[in-house]
Amino acid sequence: MEAALIIMALMVLFTFLGLGVWVTVKVVGAAKRGVDRTITQARRTVEDTSLKARSFGQVGVVGALAQIRLDLRMSMRSTQQALYQGVQTDASLRESIGLFERLSAHGHExxxxxxxxxxxxxxxxxxxxxxxxxxxADRVVQASDSLRWAARDRARKFAEDDLSVLSAQIEVESGALRDWSRESVDDLAGWPAEPTAAPAPAPPGPERGQAPAAALPKPPERTGYPWEKTAHPVRPETTT
Structure with a gap:
């Protein structure tokens, strides 16, 4: 029995150790990927700045090559960002991403x-x-721009259609809210209409030979509404 408990304890210990190693590897891998992305972004920024400087500061073939590279990189980067952001809400852009990856191979080359x-x-x-x-370079840039603008036009069209449907629904709801009839108020409040009070029985008439008694005016009854709060009675203060 003791040997079985020892074996079970060792198994639990090894399980936790293995889980700890796996978590550590995951954390280190995520940190390394973060560092790699930071280094890549910094290197890309430095290279873009250098290309801009050469394209404006140098003439001849050196400046022309820098401008071609700069136009190529800016177009491909913008298209990549537009497609990968758009596919999160529009799965049909996956095919466009496949075409862009093939185009990227030509662009990198x-x-x-x-x-x-x-x-x-x-x-x-x-x-x-x-x-x-x-x-x-112009052919690659034109193809990249075509994919990017097609994706943006598609997203704008979907947004306009959704806005049109939403506007129509709001107009219908606004018309319903402008119906001031009592039936509409009762339906929206969710309460049934107040029941009609039964007529009070007529008082007995005066006996023959007696003068009719003067009738006292009945105080008007206050009509309550479903949205009004019930007034709570005020408690008398106690003196200790």
Whole structure:
């Protein structure tokens, strides 16, 4: 019996140890991915700033290559962000993301080639290839822009349709709220209409030969409404 308890305790201990190791690995992996994303974002920011500086500060093939790379990167990045954000609410964009991934392969290949050419000392050879490189970049940018604007137009169309339906529903509800009849108030409050009081029995008439008694005016009854709170009686204060 004691051996079984010891074995069970060891199994529980190993289970907790294994769970602790698994949690540690997950935490370390998440932290590493966070650091990698931060480093990638910082490197990307530095490279974009350098490209902007070269595109504005240098003339000739060096400035032209920097501008082509900058236009390519900005378009692809904007399209990627639009598609991956839009697919969270519109699953039909998954096919568009597949096409964008194929387009990204061409974009990365072209960007790497442009980056290598920036280090090429033969500027004449680069100038000869510049029209062909710019034409390839324009095709990639046009395809990327087409996907991005199509996704945005789709999202805007869905938003406009939803707003139209919502506006029509609000107009119907507003018309119902403007019905001031008592029946509408009773229905909205959820209370039945007040029952009609039964007529009071007529007092017996005066006997023959007697004068009719003067009738006292009956005080008007106050009509209550369902939304009014019931007044609570005031308790007399006690003196100790």
């Amino acid at each position: 072209l960007d790497d080639e442009l980056k290598r050419l920036e280090q090429e000392p033969d500027k004449k050879r680069i100038a000869d290839r510049l029209p062909e490189l710019r034409e390839r």
